[in-house]
Amino acid sequence: MKDYLELSELLARVRESVSDAFPERYWVKGEISSWSPRANGHCYLNLSESVKGKQVADVRAMIWKWNFPQLKAFFESETGQTLQAGITVLVRVQVNFDPVFGLSLFVDDIDPAFTVGEQALAKKKAIEKLTAGGYLEMQQELALPALPYRLAVITSKTAAGYGDFRRHLLENEAGYAFHLDLYEALMQGEQAPASIIAALADAQEGGYDALLILRGGGSELDLSCFDDFDLAVAIATCPVPVITAIGHDRDFHIADLVANRYVKTPTALADLFLDMYAAEDEVLDDLETRIRRAVADRLGGMSQRVDSLVTRIRLGLQARVHAHERVVQEQAAGIRLGLSRKYADLVRQADAAAHRLRFAAGARIGTEISNLALKEALIKASDPRNVLKLGYVLVTGRDNKVLKSVERVSVGDRIGVRFSDGSLTAKVDQVYTENIDKENIA
């Protein structure tokens, strides 16, 4: 009737034949090419196989959540290595085909010894070859300058480690200066060895004091490129000292082995150079201290001598000062005595002067007194009352003023006449000018 199959029918048949064909569990060798543990606890991964850098097989796989934690812990404790992509493993799998999800392998066991052996074997072979070729010592024969200044960093520009290194080196507190150039290279994956080799070739022409291979953080995927034989040869034969900072705590890499020296982290790499400068600074400090101390010792001897001289001079001076003091005191006593004599003389002189003054003043006062007596007698003699007693009178006019002539006196005026013992008023009945005629008056 119908001449086709539903897809589900077809895939159901595939499933059947797969489970028929692979009834058991199989130990399989493969490289973990992708690795993603999920929040639900299962771990999804890809197992692949490469031949000469070319992938020849790849399959999805998974580890169920009831197996995964134990399996991972077991592998890591046995190998000292994180279970992750890039590792070649020997795992026990069950082949499974699902009409929706396709082919996948369920992993339920792992053989850590295989991974260790596999890597160790590959490494051992490479190391043997390098040793035989005399590559291990080549970089050791190169001396890093006492103060490396020009540095070439081979790394991927985006690597966080490069930023760390750069900052740590160039922003050092002591203020040491360096020249840094970046040579970009791939730091992971199959292309990494060739890329690093090219960068090394390029940088070794740049007149650098050292070339630094810096992996610089990121994920710790596939570090096997640093075990690459060709890269090892390139490092070993580089005419400039190569320092590696690949940063893998548990293991060393062949690149580390052939390099002039190696460190773990970008920060440690920066410290390597900073420490060399700091050591040089210390040499300078020590020399300065030596010179200062020697000078201080010499001056110390000097100052002791100066001190004793000063003491001697002080003592000598004191003796002289004392002698002078005595002289001065004697002189002062003499002066004091002379002064008191002089003072007594002055007092005497002053007394005499005062006496003379008092005497002169007394004489003067006597004279004044007799003058006064004379003036008093004169005044007394001219008193009008005394004149009146002699028989003269004072005649006063209308305004009660003394009349000294007849000029303003008219007939009929009332006049006053004052005697020494009283007065009277009178009326004028005749005024005569010039000579008074006695008869007329009478």
Place this chain on the structure above:
Amino acid sequence: MEEKFDYAKAVKELEEIAAKVEDPATKLDDIDALVGRSNALLKACREYLRTVKEKIDKLDKE
């Protein structure tokens, strides 16, 4: 000394100065000059460690 500062040479001279200053036979009058010279060398050396030397770089590069 101005054009190309030889760091290693300067350090060597500093060592010689230290030895001279430590030597009791060195006259006090000379010590003053030695100390002055050592101060100048120390300053130059410390500066050298902290100086960007780009002039030399350009000659060597490319």
